[in-house]
Amino acid sequence: MKIGLIGYGNIGRFLLQSINHNHLIKDGKITAISGRNPELGQKIADEYDAEYIQEVNQLIESDVDLVIEAATVEVVKKHAAAILKSGKDFLVISVGALADQSFYEQLHLICEKFGTKLLLPSGAIGGLDILKAAKSIGQLETVSITTRKPPKALPGAPLDQETVLFSGCAEDAIQKFPQNINVSIILSLAGIGPAKTAVTIIADPKVDKNNHTIEASGSFGKLSVKVENDPMPENPKTSYLAVLSVISALQSKDALIQMG
Numbered sequence: 001m002k003i004g005l006i007g008y009g010n011i012g013r014f015l016l017q018s019i020n021h022n023h024l025i026k027d028g029k030i031t032a033i034s035g036r037n038p039e040l041g042q043k044i045a046d047e048y049d050a051e052y053i054q055e056v057n058q059l060i061e062s063d064v065d066l067v068i069e070a071a072t073v074e075v076v077k078k079h080a081a082a083i084l085k086s087g088k089d090f091l092v093i094s095v096g097a098l099a100d101q102s103f104y105e106q107l108h109l110i111c112e113k114f115g116t117k118l119l120l121p122s123g124a125i126g127g128l129d130i131l132k133a134a135k136s137i138g139q140l141e142t143v144s145i146t147t148r149k150p151p152k153a154l155p156g157a158p159l160d161q162e163t164v165l166f167s168g169c170a171e172d173a174i175q176k177f178p179q180n181i182n183v184s185i186i187l188s189l190a191g192i193g194p195a196k197t198a199v200t201i202i203a204d205p206k207v208d209k210n211n212h213t214i215e216a217s218g219s220f221g222k223l224s225v226k227v228e229n230d231p232m233p234e235n236p237k238t239s240y241l242a243v244l245s246v247i248s249a250l251q252s253k254d255a256l257i258q259m260g
């Protein structure tokens with residue numbers, strides 16, 4: 001499997017190391033990378049024996065079988081449709097892009113028509129299988145996520161006191177924190193949607209991990225899951241579990257939610 005990668009930041013670099021150097025994906029190799037900084041891109045491409053392609057449009061025309069996005073919500077919004085129409089599967093980590101229901105449905109139709117898959121790994125959270133089961137024929141009534149991170153992991157957070165930065169629905173949370181609360185959107189997709197999923201974001205100088213607590217209730221009973229994530233060494237905003245979920249999705253060529 002030839003893989004194209006968009007973004008060579010924290011997650012992208014970890015994937016290059018895991019896949020191209022440590023051979024963690026059987027028969028898989030990142031053969032092309034695309035990103036905004038050509039000088040750095042070429043250097044990283046050389047280091048990992050890949051081709052540097054500046055424009056995503058050219059990556060779409062290349063011979064890769066699967067594209068991984070490890071960049072931003074905006075990149076997904078801009079390129080998802082064209083990637084899936086080109087016959088390539090698309091694995092998205094900035095799942096916040098799918099908060100817009102009409103965009104999500106549009107991609108679903110493209111996947112059906114072009115026989116491609118949108119792969120959405122569980123990212124920095126878990127427990128989504130329970131939500132999916134709970135709503136299969138039962139009633140899933142409430143779903144919430146409380147994210148508690150160190151101030152340095154959240155934009156605009158005061159450094160010295162516990163502060164609630166956001167309280168509202170996932171749809172609004174991802175607008176305000178597009179780099180920090182993608183987890184609320186994968187949770188919404190597995191559960192009751194971004195308008196009904198409750199989100200609280202707390203900056204807490206007393207914690208050193210990225211904590212996510214998910215609570216849900218419905219005809220199945222009640223759910224409570226807390227994950228205390230170690231941050232990535234080079235980007236405290238991102239939890240290590242997020243990149244592990246990408247590796248896991250690639251290893252099984254599967255993901256929690258698949259369209260198409």
Ligand SMILES: NC(=O)C1=CN([C@@H]2O[C@H](COP(=O)(O)OP(=O)(O)OC[C@H]3O[C@@H](n4cnc5c(N)ncnc54)[C@H](O)[C@@H]3O)[C@@H](O)[C@H]2O)C=CC1
Pocket residue numbers: 006007008009010011012034035036070071072073075093094095122123124125178179180182183186235237238239242
């Ligand atoms: N689903 C989840 O649970 C999680 C999702 N994320 C999301 O994953 C994404 C990547 O995270 P990190 O690697 O930690 O971030 P990062 O900031 O270390 O790397 C992102 C890279 O994307 C590049 N980039 C920005 N705009 C681009 C464009 N238009 N075209 C190509 N490259 C572009 C940047 O230059 C940077 O190198 C972020 O959107 C982050 O919010 C992060 C953690 C958990």
Ligand SMILES: O=C([O-])CC(=O)C(=O)O
Pocket residue numbers: 123124178179180181182183184210229237238239240242
């Ligand atoms: O990595 C995390 O803990 C969560 C995160 O940044 C996101 O969902 O965007």
